[in-house]
Amino acid sequence: MSQSDARRPPTASWFGSNETLCDIGIGELEHAHPRKPWPTIRSATAVDAEVVTRIYIDSWNAGFGELIEQSNRIVTSELVERWRSDLAKSAPHRWWVAEHTGKVVGFVGIGPSRDPVDATLGELDTIAIDPSYWRIGIGKALASLAFRHLVADGYNEAIVWTVKGYERGIAFYEAMGWKRDGGVRDNGRQIRLRRPLSI
Template identity: 50%
Template structure:
C-alpha cells in the first residue's frame, strides 16, 4: 500500500470522521453504541483538528485518508513527563496492511520528539483486537482503570536504550 503520513488540518475533518466512525463501528460496535457519520461528528473532528494541543497525524493512500493518530500531553493522569496516544484509528478496508503500525511509529516518534519519557493510552477493557495490537507495538497493560472499569491503561517507555532502540 502506497502510504503517506502528514499532519492533519481542519480541512480533513470529514475524512477523519469517516475513518473514525467506520473503525469504531467495525472494531468495537459490539462493545459500545455504534457511531453515525453526520454533521455533528464532522463538526467534532473539525474542532479537535483545529484546536490543539493534540497533534493529529494522517495516513493517506492516494487521495483517501485511511487512518489517523493523535499525540499530546497526558490528560489522565496529568504528568509533564507522560505523553498520550489519544486515538489511533484505521479504516477497516486498510486493516492488516501496515497502516496502524506506521501510524504507531509516527506517534511514538512524535511523543519522543516532544520530550516525553513515557507514553500512556486508554482502550476499552474487552477490546481484544486493540490489546493485541498495542502489545505487539511495545505497550503493556499498566493496571490502571477508569470510567468504572470500562477503560484500561497501557504504558510504554519512550526512552531509547542501547543502540537507539526503545523497549
C-alpha cells in the same frame, strides 16, 4: 484507540510534514519495504475533519460494536465540528492522516495526558484506520510515527486507553511495546497501557 471526552469514545514527530513510512518496527522507519505500497503520512488539518470523522465512526462500529454501549454510531455535523476543532489545535497536540493511493485511510493523534492530567506524561490520543485497510501495516506506520513524535516532544513515557476485551487492539499495542499498567476507568470498561519512550 483512546478518548476520555464526550466527543468520542476510546479507540487509541516524524521530522517532516509529509513522509512515506513502512510496516516496520520502532526505530526503523527509514527503511522501505520493497513489495508493498506504503502510506504517505502528512499533518492533518481542519479540512480533513469529515473524512477523519467517517473513519473514526467506521472503525468504532467495526471494532467496538459488540463490546460497549453506543455501538453503530453515525456521522453527524456536530461530531464533524468537534473533530474540526481538534484537528486545528496547535502543539503540543498533533494529528496526522495516512493516505493510501491518494485516499485518507487512517489517522493518529498525540498530546499530553488528559487522564490523569499530567503535562509531563504523553498520550496516544486516538488511532483509527478505515476497516477496509486493516492489517496491511497502516496502523503500525501511524503508531510508529506517533511514538517518534512523543520522544521528540520530550516525554519519558506515554499512555493509551482502550476498551477492555478489545483483543485486536490490545494485541496491536502490546506488539509495539505497550504494557497494561493496571489503570482502569469508566467503571472498568476501559484499561490503560503504558510504555517508556527510550529508543
